[in-house]
Amino acid sequence: MSSTQLSAQETASRSSVIPCFLRGFFENPLQVASFVPSSSFLQRKLSSLACLQTARCVVELGPGTGETTRALLEAMPADSQLLCVEVVSEFVAHLQELADPRLTVVENSALSLKSILQQQNFAKPDVIVSGVPFSVMSPEEGRQLIQTIHQVLAPGGVFVTYQFRNNVCELAEDCFGAPQSRDLVLWNLPPLDLYLWEKTAESGEQKKMSSLTLEA
Numbered sequence: 001m002s003s004t005q006l007s008a009q010e011t012a013s014r015s016s017v018i019p020c021f022l023r024g025f026f027e028n029p030l031q032v033a034s035f036v037p038s039s040s041f042l043q044r045k046l047s048s049l050a051c052l053q054t055a056r057c058v059v060e061l062g063p064g065t066g067e068t069t070r071a072l073l074e075a076m077p078a079d080s081q082l083l084c085v086e087v088v089s090e091f092v093a094h095l096q097e098l099a100d101p102r103l104t105v106v107e108n109s110a111l112s113l114k115s116i117l118q119q120q121n122f123a124k125p126d127v128i129v130s131g132v133p134f135s136v137m138s139p140e141e142g143r144q145l146i147q148t149i150h151q152v153l154a155p156g157g158v159f160v161t162y163q164f165r166n167n168v169c170e171l172a173e174d175c176f177g178a179p180q181s182r183d184l185v186l187w188n189l190p191p192l193d194l195y196l197w198e199k200t201a202e203s204g205e206q207k208k209m210s211s212l213t214l215e216a
């Protein structure tokens with residue numbers, strides 16, 4: 001497919017989801033946090049992530065109307081699986097229209113991720129991508145979500161999130177340490193940062209163990 005065809009397809013799909021996204025925003029302003037879906041610039045950055053190209057199991061939290069979901073599916077192998085978790089019912093209905101055999105959509109909160117993975121019998125994810133806005137969650141909920149993401153990720157797994165504010169770095173510090181990369185996406189409304197952390201042996205458990213050793 002040529003880039004002209006691709007961008008014509010992107011524009012058509014984007015204009016068809018904007019009314020749905022706007023309604024979702026006005027009905028749930030805090031959760032949705034933006035009145036238009038993420039830009040094609042962010043979508044391209046997501047689909048060029050190396051970690052997606054070899055991933056078997058991917059989780060997307062806060063997929064919205066599916067613009068970012070399409071970008072993930074574009075990069076993922078043919079025999080991989082993508083589990084999307086979204087709270088807004090109208091967005092879930094839109095996502096279910098994405099006819100891709102690799103995709104499972106669950107209407108629930110990202111905060112229930114652990115039990116969702118169990119119910120869906122989904123393996124430990126290699127990559128978790130989150131569009132859930134940490135800045136509008138309470139610090140307790142934000143920390144709980146990061147801890148769950150860290151616990152359920154496969155060893156060596158990657159956590160990717162795009163955010164309008166940077167409080168996610170503080171929330172993730174204890175589990176993941178500093179982000180491995182931070183990429184400013186100016187061409188988005190509003191501009192945002194794309195962060196990436198890897199769950200290394202150094203992050204989380206080892207970090208906690210070394211602090212316990214120091215305290216002893």
Ligand SMILES: C[S@@+](CC[C@H](N)C(=O)[O-])C[C@H]1O[C@@H](n2cnc3c(N)ncnc32)[C@H](O)[C@@H]1O
Pocket residue numbers: 031032033034036037038061062063064065066067068085086087088091108109110111131132133
């Ligand atoms: C900034 S929008 C991003 C939407 C889409 N990924 C995009 O980039 O166009 C945030 C999304 O997270 C969803 N969301 C917010 N809180 C959530 C939660 N606790 N669990 C699951 N989804 C949530 C919202 O409904 C919304 O779809």
